[in-house]
Amino acid sequence: MIVTFLGTGSGVPTLQRNVSAIALWFIQRGKWWLFDCGEGTQQQIMRSWLKLSQLEKIFITHLHGDHVYGLIGLLASRSLRSNVEAPITVYGPPGLDRYTAAILETTRVHLRYPLSVEIVSPGRYEMEEGYIVECAAAAHRGQAYAYAVEEPERPGAFRDDLARQAGIPPGPLYGKLKRGDTIQLEDGRVFHGESFVGPPQRGRKVVYSGDTSPCQAVVQLAEGADLFIHEATYAHADLALAERSAHSTARQAAGIARQAGVRTLVLTHFSSRYEKAGAEAGMAQLLKEAREVFPDTLLAADFLSLKVRRKRIETVGQSLDLTGDEAGKV
Amino acid sequence: MIVTFLGTGSGVPTLQRNVSAIALWFIQRGKWWLFDCGEGTQQQIMRSWLKLSQLEKIFITHLHGDHVYGLIGLLASRSLRSNVEAPITVYGPPGLDRYTAAILETTRVHLRYPLSVEIVSPGRYEMEEGYIVECAAAAHRGQAYAYAVEEPERPGAFRDDLARQAGIPPGPLYGKLKRGDTIQLEDGRVFHGESFVGPPQRGRKVVYSGDTSPCQAVVQLAEGADLFIHEATYAHADLALAERSAHSTARQAAGIARQAGVRTLVLTHFSSRYEKAGAEAGMAQLLKEAREVFPDTLLAADFLSLKVRRKRIETVGQSLDLTGDEAGKV
Numbered sequence: 001m002i003v004t005f006l007g008t009g010s011g012v013p014t015l016q017r018n019v020s021a022i023a024l025w026f027i028q029r030g031k032w033w034l035f036d037c038g039e040g041t042q043q044q045i046m047r048s049w050l051k052l053s054q055l056e057k058i059f060i061t062h063l064h065g066d067h068v069y070g071l072i073g074l075l076a077s078r079s080l081r082s083n084v085e086a087p088i089t090v091y092g093p094p095g096l097d098r099y100t101a102a103i104l105e106t107t108r109v110h111l112r113y114p115l116s117v118e119i120v121s122p123g124r125y126e127m128e129e130g131y132i133v134e135c136a137a138a139a140h141r142g143q144a145y146a147y148a149v150e151e152p153e154r155p156g157a158f159r160d161d162l163a164r165q166a167g168i169p170p171g172p173l174y175g176k177l178k179r180g181d182t183i184q185l186e187d188g189r190v191f192h193g194e195s196f197v198g199p200p201q202r203g204r205k206v207v208y209s210g211d212t213s214p215c216q217a218v219v220q221l222a223e224g225a226d227l228f229i230h231e232a233t234y235a236h237a238d239l240a241l242a243e244r245s246a247h248s249t250a251r252q253a254a255g256i257a258r259q260a261g262v263r264t265l266v267l268t269h270f271s272s273r274y275e276k277a278g279a280e281a282g283m284a285q286l287l288k289e290a291r292e293v294f295p296d297t298l299l300a301a302d303f304l305s306l307k308v309r310r311k312r313i314e315t316v317g318q319s320l321d322l323t324g325d326e327a328g329k330v
Numbered sequence: 331m332i333v334t335f336l337g338t339g340s341g342v343p344t345l346q347r348n349v350s351a352i353a354l355w356f357i358q359r360g361k362w363w364l365f366d367c368g369e370g371t372q373q374q375i376m377r378s379w380l381k382l383s384q385l386e387k388i389f390i391t392h393l394h395g396d397h398v399y400g401l402i403g404l405l406a407s408r409s410l411r412s413n414v415e416a417p418i419t420v421y422g423p424p425g426l427d428r429y430t431a432a433i434l435e436t437t438r439v440h441l442r443y444p445l446s447v448e449i450v451s452p453g454r455y456e457m458e459e460g461y462i463v464e465c466a467a468a469a470h471r472g473q474a475y476a477y478a479v480e481e482p483e484r485p486g487a488f489r490d491d492l493a494r495q496a497g498i499p500p501g502p503l504y505g506k507l508k509r510g511d512t513i514q515l516e517d518g519r520v521f522h523g524e525s526f527v528g529p530p531q532r533g534r535k536v537v538y539s540g541d542t543s544p545c546q547a548v549v550q551l552a553e554g555a556d557l558f559i560h561e562a563t564y565a566h567a568d569l570a571l572a573e574r575s576a577h578s579t580a581r582q583a584a585g586i587a588r589q590a591g592v593r594t595l596v597l598t599h600f601s602s603r604y605e606k607a608g609a610e611a612g613m614a615q616l617l618k619e620a621r622e623v624f625p626d627t628l629l630a631a632d633f634l635s636l637k638v639r640r641k642r643i644e645t646v647g648q649s650l651d652l653t654g655d656e657a658g659k660v
Contacts, residue, residue, distance in 0.1 A: 012407040013373050039403040040370045043343050063437045069403040073369040076395045077342040095436045102432030106425045107393045108472060142438055 001026060001151065001204055002316055003227060003266075004305040006044040007036075010211075010233045010247075010269045011066050017302055018044050019066035020269060022208060022229065024149060029129065031056040034074075035147060035208050041070035042077050048303060049317075052077065053084040059133070060092030061210025062144035063099060068092075072103045079111045087114040091133075093143040094119050120145070122217075136221040138212035140246045146210050146218045148225065151203030159196050166191065204308050207262070211269065213243065214252040222260035227308050229300070230256055231269035235281040236289050238271075250286035254293035264313045265290065268300035331356060331481065331534055332646055333557060333596075334635040336374040337366075340541075340563045340577075340599045341396055347632055348374050349396035350599060352538060352559065354479060359459065361386040364404075365477060365538050371400035372407050378633060379647075382407065383414040389463070390422030391540025392474035393429060398422075402433045409441040417444040421463075423473040424449050450475070452547075466551040468542035470576045476540050476548045478555065481533030489526050496521065534638050537592070541599065543573065544582040552590035557638050559630070560586055562597035565604060565611040566619050580616040584623035594643045595620070598630035 002025040009017030019038025023045075026032065031054050034041070045052060055078065060068055075088065090096065097117045103109070122145070125133045130152030138144040158178045164170070168177075168191065176183050180193035207225040209218050211233075222228045233247035242249050248256075250267055257265035267290060274283050283299060290297040298306075298313075305316035332355040339347030349368025353375075356362065361384050364371070375382060385408065390398055405418065420430065427447045433439070452475070455463045460482030468474040488508045494500070498507075498521060506513050510523035537555040539548050541563075552558045563577035572579050578586075580597055587595035597620060604613050613629060620627040628636075628643075635646035 012411050013376065015376055018373070039400060040373050043348070043370050043373070046343065046345055065403055065406045065437050065439060068437060069399075069406075070369060073395055073399040076399075081342050099433065099436040102436070103429065106429040106432070107395050107398060109395060 001206060001308040002305055003206060003229070003308060004048060004050065005266075005268060005300040005302060006041055006048065007038050008268045008270060008300040008302055008304075009066075010231075010271050012272065013038070013040060014272045014275065016275055017270065017272070019069075020061075021070065022268075023048070023050055024206060025050070030054060033057045033059065033149070035059045036061055036067040036210070037069075037071040037074055038066045039069035039073075042074040044302065045074070053082040053086070055088065056086070057127075058088065058090040059145075059147050060090065060096055061138070061146065061208070062093060062140060062142060063095050064142070064211065067211070068096075068099065072100065072107070072109065075111060075115060076109050079109075079113060083112070085113045087116065089116040089118060091118050091120050091125075091135075093145055095143070134221060136217040138210050138218060139215035140211045140213070144210050144212060146208060146212065146221050148205060148207040148221050150205045153203050154201040156198035156200050159198055162196050163191075201310065204310060206308060209248075209253075209256075211247060213246045214248055214256055219256055219259045222256065222262055225260065225262040226310070227264050227266065227306065227313060228257050228260065228262035229266045229268055232267035232286055232290065233269050233271050235274060235286050237281055238273075250290040251293055254290035254297055257294045257297070263296065265294050265297045266300050266306070267297060270299075331536060331638045332635055333536060333559070333638060334378060334380065335596075335598060335630045335632060336371055336378065337368050338598045338600060338630040338632055338634075339396075340561075340601050342602065343368070343370060344602045344605065346605055347600065347602070349399075350391075351400065352598075353378070353380055354536060355380070360384060363387040363389065363479070365389045366391055366397040366540070367399075367401040367404055368396045369399035369403075372404040374632065375404070381412075383412040383416070385418065386416070387457075388418065388420045389475075389477050390420065390426055391468070391476065391538070392423060392470060392472055393425050394472070394541065397541070398426075398429065402430065402437070402439065405441060405445060406439050409439075409443060413442070415443050417446065419446040419448060421448050421450050421455075421465075423475055425473075464551060466547040468540050468548060469545035470541045470543070474540055474542060476538060476542065476551050478535060478537040478551050480535045483533050484531040486528030486530050489528055492526050493521075531640065534640060536638060539578075539583075539586075541577060543576045544578055544586055549586055549589045552586065552592055555590065555592040556640070557594050557596065557636065557643060558587050558590065558592035559596045559598055561599035562616055562620065563599050563601050565616050567611055568601075568603075580620040581623055584620035584627055587624045587627070593626065595624050595627045596630050596636070597627060600629075 004023040006021035007018035020036040021041040022035040024033045132150040134148040136146045138146045177193040205225045206227045207222040209230040230253040232250035232253045234242040234249045236251045307314040334353040336351035337348035350366040351371040352365040354363045452467045462480040464478040466476045468476045507523040535555045536557045537552040539560040560583035562580035562583045564572040564579045566581045637644040
């Protein structure tokens with residue numbers, strides 16, 4: 001799984017950061033999902049390695065403009081730009097159906113592919129190929145969701161070292177054992193495939209908070225996540241602003257990550273004030289505040305791509321030092 | 331008046347051209363109007379010299395996504411980004427009111443400034459400070475408009491050469507004459523301001539076709555325009571495509587300009603096919619086809635700015651040769 005940030009600012013786009021959108025690419029399936037779709041997301045996709053034709057699902061956290069104003073343009077362009085007929089499902093909170101229907105109708109959009117809009121409520125949803133999406137209620141103005149994506153457990157790897165030890169000749173027999181078949185050698189010995197398979201591999205878990213003030217529902221949702229993306233609109237000095245607008249500070253986001261016992265935290269949805277010339281606190285301050293609470297923290301940037309491995313997070317196509325102080329500062 | 335193109339592609343954005351949006355800046359008033367507002371227009375504005383706080387009016391030609399999906403995001407950002415309280419009026423065809431109301435309601439937008447949405451029909455409208463906006467019905471799928479902006483006639487310039495010839499001493503008396511007052515010199519002679527003012531200057535006229543197939547209503551609307559912006563989605567080789575989709579070829583647009591007797595034609599809203607690698611016809615072909623019919627033709631490009639003078643069109647902030655073959659090819 002690869003996560004690509006397409007927009008990492010809050011409220012209004014800036015020259016450095018577009019508004020919210022995060023892609024989750026399932027490498028082996030050749031498909032990807034989009035989380036939130038602020039205005040200009042389709043333009044960000046054009047500048048990335050993602051293809052609209054391979055987009056399968058869209059999850060909207062809440063109906064604020066900086067998370068949803070790019071949705072219909074993206075759906076329309078997917079229809080106009082390619083001949084893809086693969087359907088798209090959009091999931092989100094109540095109101096999303098009225099929002100999409102009103103725009104599709106008043107602007108007379110005729111999509112070449114089937115579109116479903118599904119209003120979800122907190123709970124666990126089974127998706128294709130064993131994937132689970134869990135939706136939790138975040139704590140923001142209006143109805144807002146956080147989403148977790150859990151990969152299914154995978155069968156263990158074939159232990160050819162054990163097969164060789166047992167004196168089974170390498171070749172087609174190994175393929176049968178891999179598939180779990182039972183085989184018999186010429187000398188009469190019988191072997192069962194399950195004896196040569198390692199323990200099953202746990203599925204990876206990626207969690208995205210959407211916009212939220214610190215809340216226990218997100219802690220529960222994020223438990224044990226490999227990659228946890230939490231908003232950090234403000235620095236600690238602006239805690240009052242964060243509380244008033246139902247957002248989080250970087251330090252608060254780190255506290256949620258620590259409580260949830262996640263592996264890596266990535267902060268996003270930054271207020272533009274920290275990148276203005278002469279700002280008292282800059283982005284380095286947000287990173288510092290978060291790392292004091294949760295050391296394995298990165299700052300998201302537009303077009304940052306992270307490969308989610310079972311033991312670590314790797315950047316893709318960039319030469320970032322993920323362990324040093326400069327981590328994530330792009 | 332300065333015209334700045336913010337999006338010059340059709341249907342879907344490309345890396346070269348965003349979707350439709352054109353700014354018209356009234357230099358002396360310090361205000362500007364926007365014509366169409368495709369997705370990502372607010373991002374294009376950030377990359378230009380335009381300020382959202384000085385935006386006064388928005389005119390929508392028709393309710394296709396590539397002309398309107400950036401509207402609400404732009405209005406919301408104007409409210410979030412600046413403390414401006416100056417109102418905005420959005421003009422457009424029927425359905426625009428339902429479109430804006432549905433999005434503002436479902437995404438809970440609270441603007442800090444007053445917003446009016448006015449549904450217009452073909453006719454002449456008086457605006458602030460004597461400006462006239464004329465709306466004509468274009469020939470496109472669904473209800474579509476073309477707009478003309480006519481500047482009021484301006485008083486003639488003060489002829490200080492005549493005042494000096496009459497022996498009137500330069501100084502405060504010139505100011506009185508400029509204002510049209512009557513003055514008396516110490517020697518008893520009496521002069522009237524109107525004697526020292528040149529003939530009134532005609533107002534300039536800028537016309538934008540929106541999306542349309544060639545039509546007489548646009549010819550009439552454009553009569554005598556200083557700057558005429560007409561869509562040219564296709565090259566002549568794709569005439570059948572243009573007819574099927576109710577768009578124009580570059581040659582057809584030039585024919586309209588010739589019939590209307592405009593001063594300068596600028597083509598926009600180009601299909602992305604002419605900028606793809608290996609395309610049979612490129613942008614140079616569109617320009618050639620148009621100039622065979624109407625020589626004073628330019629191709630629009632994102633961020634091209636044109637100053638509309640009474641005798642000629644000048645580029646602003648760019649070193650384009652407006653008379654040579656390279657004109658407008660940026």
